[in-house]
Amino acid sequence: MLIEKINDPKDLKQLHLEQLPQLAEEIRTFLIEKLSMTGGHLAPNLGVVELTLILHYLYDSPNDKIIFDVGHQSYVHKILTGRMDRFDTLRTFKGLCGFVKRSESEHDVWEAGHSSTSLSAAMGMALARDFKGENNKVIAVIGDGALTGGMALEALNHMGHEKRDLIVVLNDNEMSIAPNVGALHNYLGKIRSDKHYQKAKDEFQQFLNKIPAIGGKLAKTAERLKDSLKYMVVSGMLFEELGLTYLGPVDGHDIEKLEGIFQQANNVSGPVLVHVLTTKGKGYQPAEADSHKWHGITPYKIESGQLLKAVGPPMYTEIFSQALIELAEQDERIVAVTPAMPGGSGLVKFGQLFPGRMIDVGIAEQHAATMSAALAMEGLKPVFAVYSTFLQRAYDQVVHDICRQNLNVIFAIDRAGFVGADGETHHGVYDIAFLRHVPNLVLMMPKDENELRNMMKTAVDYNEGPIAVRYPRVNGRGVELDPQMSTIPIGSWEKLREGESAVIITQGPMIQVAEEAADLLKRDGLSVQIVNARFIKPMDEEMLLKLAAENPHIIVLEEGSIMGGLGSAVLEFYAQRGIDGLSIRLIGIPDIFVEHGSIKEQRQEIGLTPEHVASQVFSLVSGRLQNVKRQRG
Numbered sequence: 001m002l003i004e005k006i007n008d009p010k011d012l013k014q015l016h017l018e019q020l021p022q023l024a025e026e027i028r029t030f031l032i033e034k035l036s037m038t039g040g041h042l043a044p045n046l047g048v049v050e051l052t053l054i055l056h057y058l059y060d061s062p063n064d065k066i067i068f069d070v071g072h073q074s075y076v077h078k079i080l081t082g083r084m085d086r087f088d089t090l091r092t093f094k095g096l097c098g099f100v101k102r103s104e105s106e107h108d109v110w111e112a113g114h115s116s117t118s119l120s121a122a123m124g125m126a127l128a129r130d131f132k133g134e135n136n137k138v139i140a141v142i143g144d145g146a147l148t149g150g151m152a153l154e155a156l157n158h159m160g161h162e163k164r165d166l167i168v169v170l171n172d173n174e175m176s177i178a179p180n181v182g183a184l185h186n187y188l189g190k191i192r193s194d195k196h197y198q199k200a201k202d203e204f205q206q207f208l209n210k211i212p213a214i215g216g217k218l219a220k221t222a223e224r225l226k227d228s229l230k231y232m233v234v235s236g237m238l239f240e241e242l243g244l245t246y247l248g249p250v251d252g253h254d255i256e257k258l259e260g261i262f263q264q265a266n267n268v269s270g271p272v273l274v275h276v277l278t279t280k281g282k283g284y285q286p287a288e289a290d291s292h293k294w295h296g297i298t299p300y301k302i303e304s305g306q307l308l309k310a311v312g313p314p315m316y317t318e319i320f321s322q323a324l325i326e327l328a329e330q331d332e333r334i335v336a337v338t339p340a341m342p343g344g345s346g347l348v349k350f351g352q353l354f355p356g357r358m359i360d361v362g363i364a365e366q367h368a369a370t371m372s373a374a375l376a377m378e379g380l381k382p383v384f385a386v387y388s389t390f391l392q393r394a395y396d397q398v399v400h401d402i403c404r405q406n407l408n409v410i411f412a413i414d415r416a417g418f419v420g421a422d423g424e425t426h427h428g429v430y431d432i433a434f435l436r437h438v439p440n441l442v443l444m445m446p447k448d449e450n451e452l453r454n455m456m457k458t459a460v461d462y463n464e465g466p467i468a469v470r471y472p473r474v475n476g477r478g479v480e481l482d483p484q485m486s487t488i489p490i491g492s493w494e495k496l497r498e499g500e501s502a503v504i505i506t507q508g509p510m511i512q513v514a515e516e517a518a519d520l521l522k523r524d525g526l527s528v529q530i531v532n533a534r535f536i537k538p539m540d541e542e543m544l545l546k547l548a549a550e551n552p553h554i555i556v557l558e559e560g561s562i563m564g565g566l567g568s569a570v571l572e573f574y575a576q577r578g579i580d581g582l583s584i585r586l587i588g589i590p591d592i593f594v595e596h597g598s599i600k601e602q603r604q605e606i607g608l609t610p611e612h613v614a615s616q617v618f619s620l621v622s623g624r625l626q627n628v629k630r631q632r633g
């Protein structure tokens with residue numbers, strides 16, 4: 001097996017080009033087998049086997065910089081750079097990261113997870129190279145989906161200006177996670193669809209070359225004629241007009257053709273874009289047939305393609321999706337906006353039921369936010385469905401366009417809290433900190449799936465400005481759902497459990513952790529009050545004053561950044577009112593990035609466990625620390 005001989009790109013270079021197709025098939029078999037046990041981003045990686053092979057075959061990583069946009073399609077790169085033996089640990093705690101990771105290998109020259117950063121990184125590395133007088137190659141692999149990200153277009157604009165030597169590899173498989181959208185996508189489709197473009201382009205170029213150079217006034221006309229004719233025939237003119245040399249399109253699964261076009265690219269000075277046509281999920285029929293579903297998957301049965309999903313109560317996303325459908329049936333103002341995540345955000349069924357009211361803008365969170373503001377300005381009820389981590393991309397638009405103008409935008413913030421296998425680039429742990437200080441915004445989080453439904457109704461009925469509901473990437477608690485949704489008074493908290501020894505103020509999935517901690521503490525004769533701080537903003541000030549009057553021992557527990565989080569808000573509240581004599585502990589995510597693994601492991605890593613919370617309460621109340629262990633059995 002060739003794959004076993006490859007521990008480094010240098011080993012790859014010992015092979016003949018003609019051997020690479022066999023190696024490609026071995027890599028595909030390896031990926032299909034390994035990911036059937038680990039899960040992961042199968043379809044994206046099956047689509048870039050030959051492309052990744054030829055890049056490592058022709059270029060000299062890590063001296064030549066090979067940058068992967070998003071990085072979810074870097075498994076082949078990891079196989080070729082000595083990490084094949086770690087794939088059993090893919091996306092597990094302390095195991096192989098599912099994205100590019102500099103601490104794993106010198107060949108991982110740029111990390112991501114969020115989309116559309118590769119071209120800016122390539123531009124920076126090309127400038128640095130030239131400033132240092134070095135001459136390495138800089139190659140960025142970006143997908144057709146990521147190319148719709150605003151940052152990518154900003155970088156392309158700059159590349160055409162700077163004209164530095166670099167190679168942009170456009171991996172065009174016509175898919176984002178869902179089918180790709182947008183005018184750029186349609187443009188690429190035109191190029192992709194007309195197989196004769198390449199032939200016409202060559203013939204046309206030969207024809208142009210035959211036109212004798214014309215002097216005088218006619219020259220300008222001839223040039224203009226040439227350009228407009230070229231525009232009609234030659235593909236990739238959009239990129240050429242931006243100052244990049246466009247090469248392609250080329251079959252991204254044909255090693256020989258790939259080798260030829262990159263040899264061509266190496267002889268081009270300035271920025272060049274190589275348009276590579278691939279099939280997402282190539283080589284595994286279920287993934288080719290439905291690459292949306294197989295973009296990121298759980299373990300599965302290879303023969304049948306059956307996904308092995310964990311059973312349990314519906315995920316919060318499903319609850320959101322159903323609630324939105326029920327609300328939209330009653331209110332035609334409701335439109336859903338998604339930046340390229342209709343599946344993950346639970347909007348596919350909504351889009352089928354309400355054609356035209358589900359708007360997928362591509363990977364464009366900033367545009368989605370400001371467009372939502374304008375939708376609200378015109379009297380609609382936009383529901384901006386976005387992962388917490390990806391909302392980070394639209395911070396200014398939230399402040400400047402939505403909150404400052406106090407517009408009725410509803411934020412459905414999914415993946416709030418730890419997300420598990422995607423790890424540090426995808427955790428939704430900063431949105432409380434970056435939203436709660438923005439004027440006019442209401443921010444809430446449900447304790448269970450029934451409260452999520454009620455919060456959706458609360459949000460739709462709210463007409464005083466922007467309102468956000470955040471919910472986690474976990475199953476609900478399996479509670480009964482009220483047949484009718486009801487609104488919740490804005491800013492109202494809820495006492496879930498009485499207790500004299502201490503108070504735990506918390507929200508979302510941490511409520512269960514607090515309940516289990518309180519049960520542990522009963523053994524020590526301590527009774528703990530638990531408060532559902534379901535509104536991060538506005539907080540329930542009346543209850544906060546009452547809690548302080550009743551009990552000086554207060555713990556704030558949150559699955560989010562301690563700094564700027566719910567706990568900070570509570571501290572600010574008491575400090576600003578000069579309420580002292582309290583002993584307050586904040587439990588949450590400290591000033592670190594928490595790596596990939598399971599959500600359970602991530603919570604254990606930083607002490608979001610019943611045992612740790614119980615020991616914190618115990619020490620707070622008794623003034624000394626004691627390890628409160630859950631009894632075995």
Ligand SMILES: Cc1ncc(C[n+]2csc(CCOP(=O)(O)OP(=O)(O)O)c2C)c(N)n1
Binds near residue numbers: 070142143173280
């Ligand atoms: C800023 C941001 N928004 C959304 C995502 C979610 N996301 C991950 S991959 C992906 C699609 C990328 O499509 P493409 O670049 O074409 O790569 P492919 O999976 O097709 O290889 C999306 C939307 C992200 N990673 N970053």
Ligand SMILES: CC(=O)[C@@H](O)[C@H](O)COP(=O)(O)O
Binds near residue numbers: 070072177295419
């Ligand atoms: C690579 C990327 O950003 C997405 O594929 C992300 O992994 C999806 O996350 P969920 O699995 O939580 O929908």
Ligand SMILES: [Mg+2]
Binds near residue numbers: 143144145171172
């Ligand atoms: Mg794509």
